[in-house]
Amino acid sequence: QATMLKFNTEWGFLEAMTRGFKNGMLKHSDYLNLQQCESLEDVMISIQGTDYGNIFVATEEEGPSVDVIELGLRERLQHQYNYIRGHATEPLSSFLEYIRYPYMIDNVALLLAGLQNRRPLKRLLRMCHPLGVFDQLAAIEVVTNPTELFNYVLIDTPIARFLKPEVLVNNNNLLSNDVEVIRAILYRCYLEDFYAYCQSLGGITASVMAELLAFEADRRSITIAVNALQSDMRPDERMQMFPMCGNMPRVALHGMATAPDTERIREICNMFEVYGKMFDNLERDVDGIITLDDRFLMVEARKNVQSYLQQFHFGVFYSFIRLKQQECRNIVWISECISQRQMEKVNAFIPIP
Numbered sequence: 001q002a003t004m005l006k007f008n009t010e011w012g013f014l015e016a017m018t019r020g021f022k023n024g025m026l027k028h029s030d031y032l033n034l035q036q037c038e039s040l041e042d043v044m045i046s047i048q049g050t051d052y053g054n055i056f057v058a059t060e061e062e063g064p065s066v067d068v069i070e071l072g073l074r075e076r077l078q079h080q081y082n083y084i085r086g087h088a089t090e091p092l093s094s095f096l097e098y099i100r101y102p103y104m105i106d107n108v109a110l111l112l113a114g115l116q117n118r119r120p121l122k123r124l125l126r127m128c129h130p131l132g133v134f135d136q137l138a139a140i141e142v143v144t145n146p147t148e149l150f151n152y153v154l155i156d157t158p159i160a161r162f163l164k165p166e167v168l169v170n171n172n173n174l175l176s177n178d179v180e181v182i183r184a185i186l187y188r189c190y191l192e193d194f195y196a197y198c199q200s201l202g203g204i205t206a207s208v209m210a211e212l213l214a215f216e217a218d219r220r221s222i223t224i225a226v227n228a229l230q231s232d233m234r235p236d237e238r239m240q241m242f243p244m245c246g247n248m249p250r251v252a253l254h255g256m257a258t259a260p261d262t263e264r265i266r267e268i269c270n271m272f273e274v275y276g277k278m279f280d281n282l283e284r285d286v287d288g289i290i291t292l293d294d295r296f297l298m299v300e301a302r303k304n305v306q307s308y309l310q311q312f313h314f315g316v317f318y319s320f321i322r323l324k325q326q327e328c329r330n331i332v333w334i335s336e337c338i339s340q341r342q343m344e345k346v347n348a349f350i351p352i353p
Contacts, residue, residue: 003203007312011092014084015311018320021080022308024051025327025352034334035346040064043335052076066335073328078130080324084317091201095314097158098194099321103132104159105190109183111140112149116179149182162189184224184241191217195245201314208307208315215274215303217246219296222275225256225265226292247272274299290348297350301326305353326350 007015026034030050037043041064048054055072085096107128114124121141128137139152154160191213198209221242228238238257244250252268259265262279270276278295304319330349337346 004312010089011314014087014092015316018084018316019308022316022320022323025323026050026331031330031334031349034331037334037338040066040069040335040339043331043338044069047072047331066332066339069335070328070332073331074130077321077324077328081131081321092314092317094197095201095205096317098190098197099318100131101159101162101190101194102187103129104134104157105132105162105183105186107132107137108140108149108153108159108186109179111137112143112182113179115141115143159186159190162186162193181237181241184220187220188241188243191220191243192245198314204310204313205315208310208313209318212303212307212315212318214246215300217243218248218272218275219300221246221248221253221256222265222269222278223293223296225259226262229259229261229265248275294350297326301350301352323352326352 030046033046033049034043037046044056044064047069048056052073055076056068081096081099085093088096110127111121111124114127115121121138125138134157136153136156140149143149143152150160195210195213195217198213199206224241225238235254235257239253242253242257244253246253252271255268256265259268266276266279269279278292278299301323304322307313307315307319330352333349334346337343
């Protein structure tokens with residue numbers, strides 16, 4: 001009871017605000033309205049009739065485009081996050097910082113991939129997610145090897161501790177090989193660190209976040225194992241990318257790292273009820289509209305909604321950002337389908353319960 005009283009005194013207002021933000025997310029009827037739009041102008045007008053409000057005012061001179069819509073959605077998410085973060089006290093403020101780190105990791109990977117493909121840095125920086133922007137990002141242009149990546153870009157950022165110098169030395173071919181490997185190793189270290197931090201908080205936060213982060217860790221391990229089948233990566237290199245804070249024991253992860261085909265990975269996943277179902281009828285989806293990743297995202301959305309069934313925990317803040325991120329992806333998907341006149345695929349987004 002004392003813990004609940006302290007929670008309400010310190011963070012009750014912010015929890016109530018976040019629940020209000022979550023209740024303002026798009027309803028089923030809003031998605032139906034978006035699917036019936038015939039142009040991007042219609043999409044923008046439809047969005048302005050929801051809780052998003054008039055988020056496209058500053059961009060009206062640019063004309064309607066999917067990029068403009070995505071930027072408006074991202075900035076709205078950033079404003080809501082900044083409001084919560086600006087009123088938070090420890091340990092919630094540290095918890096909220098952890099929520100930003102994946103966006104930082106994605107931005108680093110985006111810039112590395114773009115620069116390798118000779119894309120202009122200014123254009124790449126505009127594509128970065130605002131929640132993951134930090135001052136040293138622009139310095140990535142001079143990076144030529146992993147050690148420079150650490151010394152020039154990451155060393156003064158919070159994600160520096162997720163990529164130790166010894167990891168970079170052991171993987172000196174990272175930049176020349178695959179940016180996704182850097183992303184996967186950063187994500188692994190981040191998830192394990194965040195999991196440990198949530199456990200140190202104890203209480204309902206620890207139990208709610210343990211389930212959410214363990215699922216995220218297993219999701220990453222399974223999708224990495226499936227995607228790595230087409231590569232010539234060694235089992236030990238694959239293991240290095242698997243987070244160790246999931247529900248799957250090390251022996252199962254090792255089995256996936258050495259699996260020769262998808263069937264073997266499916267057999268290992270069948271030992272865990274939720275994960276085995278992900279592969280059901282997957283081969284029938286010849287169009288690739290509902291991928292393995294999408295199936296995981298559907299389950300993740302349900303888990304994030306369920307975290308709101310309990311009170312007095314920080315999981316509601318994590319779940320709100322994840323659900324809002326999925327909502328942004330859904331709107332962008334619908335906008336892309338309308339823009340490209342692919343109306344038969346317009347309803348292939350991830351439903352949020």
